[in-house]
Amino acid sequence: MEPRKLTKEDIDKVRSIEGFPIGTDEDIIALSDAPYYTACPNPFIEEFILENGTSYDEATDDYHREPYTDDVTEDKHDLIYNIHSYHTKVPPKAIMTYLEHYTNPGETVIDVFCGSGMTGVAAQLCNSGARKAILIDLSPYATFLTSNYNNSNSINVISELKEK
Ligand SMILES: C[S@@+](CC[C@H](N)C(=O)[O-])C[C@H]1O[C@@H](n2cnc3c(N)ncnc32)[C@H](O)[C@@H]1O
Known part of the structure; x- marks a missing residue:
């Protein structure tokens, strides 16, 4: 677009x-x-x-994943996590684990309670290739924060922090 x-x-x-x-x-x-x-x-x-x-077609769809059951505990003292605070914020590394398991690179995920936009950050940082994300929140403050966390300038900086 x-x-x-x-x-x-x-x-x-x-x-x-x-x-x-x-x-x-x-x-x-x-x-x-x-x-x-x-x-x-x-x-x-x-x-x-x-x-x-992609339209869902029951006749041809072959998506299958076993439930993810490993530990997803992540440190909240992470550099990316601490760029900006938000209540009940989720560390993007934990979300990445789920995205890597349940989706393929290039696919689109939706988070309708996106808060500070960590699902979008995680989608863009996936090691196996970026996913796309639709991010929605009732709060204009949350979506403003989400937009600024997820624009290309921020993601370039965040990608460097990911290695630290
Ligand atoms: C638990 S927080 C999400 C935090 C997010 N996972 C993060 O890492 O920043 C839940 C969010 O849901 C939003 N929310 C609550 N009710 C909503 C509704 N009816 N529609 C959309 N968003 C809603 C709140 O504004 C809040 O930002």
């Missing part, structure tokens, strides 16, 4: 969704980095899913 400017017409498509933020269109537009991050329900999500999703 190409970068674009969020417009009032785009916002009109999602304005009636429950939980739409209390704020002016000008502020929502200024905060957004469309199409990937919008400071309101994302009007471009359908386009992203059409471009990146």
Whole structure:
């Protein structure tokens, strides 16, 4: 998906969704980095899913994984984890373990309670190859933090920290 400017017409498509933020269109537009991050329900999500999703077909689907049962304990004094605080934040290394087990590189995962966006960070850092992530949260603060944790500049820095 190409970068674009969020417009009032785009916002009109999602304005009636429950939980739409209390704020002016000008502020929502200024905060957004469309199409990937919008400071309101994302009007471009359908386009992203059409471009990146795969329809489920019971007849041909051969996905199978045994349940992951090993320990996923990770240190919370990790450099990446501590860039910014967030309540109930999950260390991305723990999420990476699950993503590596349950998904293949290039696949898309969704976290509808994304908080500070650690699922997205984990998806981009997977050792076997990046996954894509759709990240949603009711809190505009959480999605703003998620967007800044997950943009390409941050991920470049975070990738270096991963080795330390
Ligand atoms: C446990 S925190 C997630 C923390 C996240 N795993 C991380 O590592 O930062 C749960 C999140 O769910 C969000 N939330 C609660 N109710 C929600 C709802 N109905 N829809 C979307 N998000 C919701 C909260 O704002 C909070 O950020």
